[in-house]
Amino acid sequence: MRKILVTGGLGFIGSHTVVELQNEGFEVVIIDDLSNTSIKVLDSITEITGKKPDFHQIDLRIKNDVKTFFDNNKIDGVIHFAAFKAVGESMHKPLDYYENNLSVLVYLLQEMRNRKLNNFIFSSSCTVYGQVDELPITEKAPVKTAESVYGNTKQIGEEILKDASKAHNINSIALRYFNPIGAHESVKIGELPLGVPQNLIPFITQTAAGIRAELSVFGDDYDTNDGTAIRDYIHVVDLAKAHIAALNRLLNKKNKESFEYFNVGTGKGSSVLEIINAFERVNNLKLNYKIVGRREGDITAAFADTTIANKELNWKTEKSLDDALESAWRWQLEQD
Numbered sequence: 001m002r003k004i005l006v007t008g009g010l011g012f013i014g015s016h017t018v019v020e021l022q023n024e025g026f027e028v029v030i031i032d033d034l035s036n037t038s039i040k041v042l043d044s045i046t047e048i049t050g051k052k053p054d055f056h057q058i059d060l061r062i063k064n065d066v067k068t069f070f071d072n073n074k075i076d077g078v079i080h081f082a083a084f085k086a087v088g089e090s091m092h093k094p095l096d097y098y099e100n101n102l103s104v105l106v107y108l109l110q111e112m113r114n115r116k117l118n119n120f121i122f123s124s125s126c127t128v129y130g131q132v133d134e135l136p137i138t139e140k141a142p143v144k145t146a147e148s149v150y151g152n153t154k155q156i157g158e159e160i161l162k163d164a165s166k167a168h169n170i171n172s173i174a175l176r177y178f179n180p181i182g183a184h185e186s187v188k189i190g191e192l193p194l195g196v197p198q199n200l201i202p203f204i205t206q207t208a209a210g211i212r213a214e215l216s217v218f219g220d221d222y223d224t225n226d227g228t229a230i231r232d233y234i235h236v237v238d239l240a241k242a243h244i245a246a247l248n249r250l251l252n253k254k255n256k257e258s259f260e261y262f263n264v265g266t267g268k269g270s271s272v273l274e275i276i277n278a279f280e281r282v283n284n285l286k287l288n289y290k291i292v293g294r295r296e297g298d299i300t301a302a303f304a305d306t307t308i309a310n311k312e313l314n315w316k317t318e319k320s321l322d323d324a325l326e327s328a329w330r331w332q333l334e335q336d
């Protein structure tokens with residue numbers, strides 16, 4: 001059985017990916033420092049899959065602990081989710097973000113190089129494109145100067161991975177995520193935002209649940225059909241499955257370059273108002289919202305051209321926006 005290390009495996013995307021890995025018969029070992037999730041997620045994964053993944057609470061910034069882990073575990077591939085992800089916070093804590101998102105990446109790759117290990121999947125983001133001139137966004141769109149420290153960590157992360165992959169024969173794939181939403185259909189795992197959510201869907205579900213008084217729609221004067229900004233919202237389970245597809249590509253040596261990158265989205269854009277309307281319709285409720293000014297740093301529109309990912313990864317989305325919005329709401333109702 002192939003053994004896969006999943007860093008950040010108890011986080012939102014990580015936990016859904018661990019479930020899909022176990023469903024596909026991979027042996028999973030998780031490293032998570034529990035800084036932005038709960039150990040309970042481990043039990044939830046076990047309930048869903050009937051199998052408890054091996055778990056290590058390790059702070060990957062401690063280089064020696066990374067080495068010790070690799071000394072004691074024989075690994076066939078790494079899916080690296082562990083990172084900080086709050087755009088606003090990254091501007092106030094740049095060094096923490098560079099350390100956690102980039103030093104750790106280097107440590108992992110050094111251990112892989114030292115042991116001649118292969119197969120590395122990296123969590124990247126559509127944020128590397130910024131506001132593009134042409135939609136949908138293909139992988140050929142240029143990477144623009146990052147707008148945030150967080151975005152910069154993803155850009156530099158890809159550069160590090162590209163150089164290391166070439167020099168040390170570590171085949172790797174960066175997946176550029178669009179906007180992951182929703183929850184596993186069992187609603188035993190989902191998104192667990194700490195404090196006030198910054199992302200749209202958790203803010204919507206918390207507003208519907210009465211935890212937040214009102215949703216603010218950031219801007220209705222964008223150059224879009226209804227004036228609100230457009231994003232490509234992908235069901236987290238579909239996103240999780242893209243990781244299995246990418247991993248299989250590497251394990252089966254189907255990759256064409258030592259470092260590759262793919263867009264992982266649905267190919268369809270939705271405006272904020274479309275999301276609100278769909279959420280109300282699917283879940284049969286009314287949402288309290290008001291239009292306010294734009295949020296600093298937001299772009300008008302981003303949605304993926306997934307042609308290359310569909311073909312090369314032999315992967316496509318299977319779930320709908322309605323599925324995602326329905327599961328997101330059921331997940332919210334499960335929270336105390």
Ligand code: UD1
Pocket residue numbers: 085087088125126127151179180198199200201203215216217218219229230231272295297298299
């Ligand atoms: C943001 C980050 C992106 C990161 C992703 C991680 C920015 C500019 N981008 O994406 O780099 O990879 O989170 O999940 O921060 N909105 C509202 N009201 C709200 C919250 C959001 O109207 O209370 C709108 C936003 O203006 C945006 C859309 O909803 O148009 C989606 O926002 P969000 O969920 O925060 O994702 P992104 O900004 O696309």
